[in-house]
Amino acid sequence: MKSRLLLVEDDPEIARVVRDLFLREGYEVTWATTGLEGWEDFQASHYDLVMVDLMLPEMDGFALCKNIRWKSDVPMIIISARKEDEDKVQGLHLGADDYIAKPFSLVELKARVESHLRRWNRYRGTPVYEKKSDYTNELTIYWEQQKIKLSGNEISLTSKEYDLLKVLAQNPKRVFSKNELYEHVWNYVDGEGLHTVTVHIKALREKLKDPIKNPVFIQTVWGKGYQFIGELM
Structure with missing residues (x-):
């Protein structure tokens, strides 16, 4: 083919x-x-x-x-x-x-x-990401099924929340600006949706039980954006 x-x-x-x-x-x-x-x-x-x-x-x-x-x-x-x-x-x-x-x-x-x-x-015989990734603090991401579990319990995410988590988790330690995340996840290139990114990040953190002051998954880099800091097991 x-x-x-x-x-x-x-x-x-x-x-x-x-x-x-x-x-x-x-x-x-x-x-x-x-x-x-x-x-x-x-x-x-x-x-x-x-x-x-x-x-x-x-x-x-x-x-x-x-x-x-x-x-x-x-x-x-x-x-x-x-x-x-x-x-x-x-x-x-x-x-x-x-x-x-x-x-x-x-x-x-x-x-x-x-x-x-x-x-x-x-x-292509060797995929970059396996079917699932296990992180410390009891987070598991199932890439093919597009679902996550925290402490063994499945967490319900919206499609945009999952897309945000996916781009952050698959590019660990890389800092993404709000503009970049809005462009990548929402497919728009203007700056009108920065508040939308903030709201979705906040909701994602709440579902992950990830506090802003002492995060273990999503860290705010002040003046720049967000990065994923979860550690693979």
Whole structure:
């Protein structure tokens, strides 16, 4: 079975050429025209490789790469007309695996995609996260079932509370700003929802019985955001 590709490109001429190339090769290709549409497509389905332009409406390619990498180790290739070294470095630091500048050779793009897919298919035999994770202070997260237990009792979380816990717990010790969490969990890129993040974090802490002053799971980093400090057993 051929791999599934996500192409996020707002230039219709480039996108159609790239899409048609891989369709002829037997791949399944989803084309998104904005960064936000690409992020929604990525969350809604499974992909084996993502190709991302940097200059995108609604959510730029840097933010999209960052969001995808928090969620998955899927190969990402940046395709961009921006050739500055700092853009390449920033994209790679955000988790992209490769960078190809426009205009580019379709033969070269195809070869790079095939190379990354070979490595990805070898890697996928070992998942990054097991089916469940046990933490000190009697917290267990069941990743596939999307549920948690505290002291042996199942805790009912809303979908947003679980998504917040998941992105924090799967990126331990990393500090997430409210803007980043709102963008990642609620799929919006404006700053109108910062209070929403605060409310959901508060509710999540209450359900985890995690005090603000002496937290064992979610710590506030004043002036910056939140980080997960739970220790794996």
